[in-house]
Amino acid sequence: MSATQAGPLRAFVAMIRAEQVNLTERWMKAVFGDSDLNESDKLTYEQLADHLPNILDEICVALENEDLDKAEPAMERNARLHGKMRWRQGYRIDELIRELELFRQVLMGALTQYVETHRDFTRRNEERARHYIDEALSFVTLTSVREVVTERDRKIDEYTGRLERANHELQLKQQLVSELYESRMQITRSVVHDLRNFLNVFSMALQLVARAPSKTETALALANRQxxxxxxxxxxxxxxxxxxxxxxxxxxxxxxxxxxxxxxxxxxxxxxxxxxxxxxxxxxxxxxxxxxxxxxxxxxxxxxxxxxxxxxxxxxxxxxxxxxxxxxxxxxxxxxxxxxxxxxxxxxxxxxxxxxxxxxxxxxxxxxxxxxxxxxxxxxxxxxxxxxxxxxxxxxxxxxxxxxx
Missing domain, CATH: 3.30.565.10 (Histidine kinase-like ATPase, C-terminal domain)
Incomplete structure (x- = not known):
């Protein structure tokens, strides 16, 4: 690809870089004004911006080179960080997808304005710019969602592990309670058994005294021993x-x-x-x-x-x-x-x-x-x-x- 062919897209990228702050603020305003994005209302401007400026830089690299592969490693890294951050901030997956769609709309709006003011920016140039923006943001969205799913699955595994451990501990405690109950029942059986023997022997001693007064001393000795x-x-x-x-x-x-x-x-x-x-x-x-x-x-x-x-x-x-x-x-x-x-x-x-x-x-x-x-x-x-x-x-x-x- 010649420099002449790449020139129009690079001029468009230069405009995006110059308007980066305005574009980011326009996106933030759209996010804060969207009734479907509840979690964004709890964030500061710094928290909301997150890794979007870095992602925008990588989109610019892809447009300049008309090659997504060169920007993909850094874009993936920032998209993963963005997904992880949004997970920690309490975003649902649909909210994450929605805010990235708003980011795409802001960029497409900037492209439309650029086309209207630059007659030398041909339809082919516009189509290629839209293609790379769509491809880049689709990649960012997919990567961010995958990261959210990974974090969610990790949390589910963590909770599952906790539940399994708690269930195991509960089973051990139930077993302990069962063993304790059996132990207490054993106490009862043992004491009742010994008390019955004691009363039987004591009753025998009393009967011996009644039947044979002369053996009172023997009977008392038996009772005392018992x-x-x-x-x-x-x-x-x-x-x-x-x-x-x-x-x-x-x-x-x-x-x-x-x-x-x-x-x-x-x-x-x-x-x-x-x-x-x-x-x-x-x-x-x-x-x-x-x-x-x-x-x-x-x-x-x-x-x-x-x-x-x-x-x-x-x-x-x-x-x-x-x-x-x-x-x-x-x-x-x-x-x-x-x-x-x-x-x-x-x-x-x-x-x-x-x-x-x-x-x-x-x-x-x-x-x-x-x-x-x-x-x-x-x-x-x-x-x-x-x-x-x-x-x-x-x-x-x-x-x-x-x-x-």
């Missing part, structure tokens, strides 16, 4: 309820582990030795003060020691506190009791599990309490056991307990 077992059951239920209620409230204090150790030995030795068991104790002199919750640590140790004594008929109970590096320490409780069978290992920390059967008093909540307290105290619990030979529980606690968010 009442003591029920007290253990109620105490465990109350303790577990308290642990669940304040599990997220941890008051951290600094205290000497030796003092807690001595307190545990003094409180547990009489009952352990009263069963004819030997009480072996060991304290690591490297252990000094720790920062944790003293009462909850005491609960953990007492539940382990009480549990060990329940399931041990002969032999010994062991209590050890030892250092484990600079940042942790170990609490170890061992026994020579009945042990835990291989098939019971998975459920040993579950509520109302009594691996040795119903002949041991209590609700089977001791290890469930220990598990919950260890979660709060950041303790890592493990155990080794051989059925018929005994069990050793070991918990690794941090020396400095940190509050969790």
């Amino acid at each position: 009442a003591a077992d029920m007290k253990v059951l109620v105490d465990e239920l109350v303790e577990y309820a308290v642990v669940l209620r304040d599990a997220n409230t941890v008051a951290i204090e600094s205290f000497a582990l030796r003092e807690l150790f001595d307190e545990l030995v003094a409180s547990c030795r009489p009952s352990i030795e009263a069963k004819g068991l030997q009480f072996d104790t060991s304290f690591d002199p490297q252990l000094a003060a720790v920062s944790s919750n003293r009462l909850k640590l005491k609960q953990v140790a007492l539940n382990l020691l009480t549990n060990a004594a329940k399931y041990t008929k002969t032999g010994r109970i062991g209590l050890t506190m030892a250092a484990d590096g600079n940042d942790h320490w170990l609490l170890r409780v061992s026994d020579t009791g009945v042990g835990i069978g291989q098939h019971d290992r998975e459920r040993v920390f579950e509520e109302f599990e009594r691996v040795a059967g119903d002949d041991v008093p209590g609700a089977g909540l001791g290890l469930a309490i220990v598990k919950e307290l260890c979660r709060v105290l950041d303790g890592k619990i493990r155990f080794d056991s051989r059925e018929g030979f005994g069990t050793t529980f070991e918990i690794r606690f941090p020396t400095l307990l940190s509050l969790k968010d």
Whole structure:
């Protein structure tokens, strides 16, 4: 194409460049005055203009060269930015198309005025100018709409992901509620079962007194033993309820582990030795003060020691506190009791599990309490056991307990 042929279009482009501000303002006035463009009323002049001046520059490049390909990369980039911006500003697709159509009308109006005032601008020149303007703005419109659709789809995917996650969380919560309901029903069944047994035995004792007054002492001993077992059951239920209620409230204090150790030995030795068991104790002199919750640590140790004594008929109970590096320490409780069978290992920390059967008093909540307290105290619990030979529980606690968010 010769310079002579390109000259008329370049002269028209020069006029557009010179009138760029007026053309942009004319387009803005048309947009603000269009009743179908609601979102534009919320924008400032700067927000509305957006990338249109840059797009107009690229249209001028296409007209100058009579070649859309040269201007297409920059035009696409600005059109995508325009579409993304309009999406963020709340435009609907039809509003985006409408405002770009108004932009086309403004340019076509400028071309008509130019043709009327420049007799040397032939019909062929006009047709070619209209062709490039139409092609350029069709490309800009399509690219902008595609960007809006992409942003919309991305947002839909984001919302879908959120909905899926929320649905998953809801399912987990529903499952938790179901498990909690079953757990509460299990509490009810367990307590009702134990209460029925208690009342049956107590009724038998009363019948024995009525039928054989001479056996009153035997009957009272039976009733007292049953009442003591029920007290253990109620105490465990109350303790577990308290642990669940304040599990997220941890008051951290600094205290000497030796003092807690001595307190545990003094409180547990009489009952352990009263069963004819030997009480072996060991304290690591490297252990000094720790920062944790003293009462909850005491609960953990007492539940382990009480549990060990329940399931041990002969032999010994062991209590050890030892250092484990600079940042942790170990609490170890061992026994020579009945042990835990291989098939019971998975459920040993579950509520109302009594691996040795119903002949041991209590609700089977001791290890469930220990598990919950260890979660709060950041303790890592493990155990080794051989059925018929005994069990050793070991918990690794941090020396400095940190509050969790």
